[in-house]
Amino acid sequence: MNSRKEQLAAFNRLLDIMDDLREKCPWDKKQTLESLRHLTIEETYELADAILDNDLQEIKKELGDVLLHIVFYAKIGSEKNSFDIADVANTISDKLINRHPHIYGDVKVDNEEDVKRNWEKLKLKEGNTSVLEGVPKSLPAVVKASRIQEKVAGVGFDWEQPEQVWEKVQEELEELNEEIKAGNKENTEKEFGDVLFSMINYARFIDVNPENALEKTNKKFINRFQFLEKAAKDAGKDLSEMSLTEMDIYWEKSKTYFK
Incomplete structure (x- = not known):
């Protein structure tokens, strides 16, 4: 693994490249916070797919794509004289220190549940009027339901x-x-x-995790159905003209390969 010095040098290299792209590349110069938003969402889902596949090399690649977006947003923020990458890093560092008084203060905790409860209480002290304020409105429904339930459980409603x-x-x-x-x-x-x-x-x-569980089932179904399609094609059959009984023969075979 790389040393801390090498890690910082690599991050500095990325910042330099971002400066170059923003100055010289027509596409990169044109981008705004809003134009990058849908691309960031796409990159996040690609990272999520790689995690579910447990593909470490792909995870590394997708993390790089997400990191690029973070650096890109920070670059735009600096151009607006609003914030830069140091502000982003310091903001999250300050929040982590404040939210972990059992590490950086004298608060005592016994387990993970204590940490979660303290986290939600600290957020309310910081000015949040509801424990549900931090749940993004645009989250997919399954993920949103999970976050809602986790957050209310954090204050004892469970x-x-x-x-x-x-x-x-x-x-x-x-x-x-x-x-x-x-x-x-x-x-x-x-x-x-x-x-x-x-x-x-x-x-x-x-x-x-219900989101992960459902997505794994989605992937399994896709793999089995595509096996069914290929098997039918190899047999010279048109899937739309096959009976359910005929299709079920191939479907049962697919379960041998995709469990």
Whole structure:
């Protein structure tokens, strides 16, 4: 691994390159905070994919792309005489020190849960009027539900046992089934949302990340379906003209390769 001196030199090299690009490259000169936003979101999802695939080389590459965006935003901030990369680093450093009084102060903690509770209390002292203020509105719904539940649990609004949460899941499923039978479309949607919310909450109690779990299932389904498509094509068959029984033969074979 590189020494701290080498790490700092590499970061300084990136800052120099960013200065050059901003001055000389027509595309880089044109970019704004707003124009970079959707690209940053895309890069973040690509990093998330690499993490789920546990591809360390790809993670390294995608981290570089994300780091470039951070440096890019800081460069634009410096041009506006608002902030630069040092301000960005110092701001997060100050926050980390303030939020970890058990490391940089005299607060005592016994476990991870104590740290989470202290974190939320400190945020309220810093001026937040709600523990939910820090949940971005544009987060995907599954991730947002997880963050909401984690944050309220941090101030003690939580179930005590996993069994209680599972009972809530069962209760919500029954309510959903009742609305489906009644044919009430609007209430069915509401109850379906309640089922998802309670399942996401249960995932937290059994130490499962629901976003990661669902995405892994998505990837598994894609791999199996693409296997089905290829197998049908190799057999000279048109997937759209095959019966479900025929397709199921290939689907079952796909499970041997993608579990």
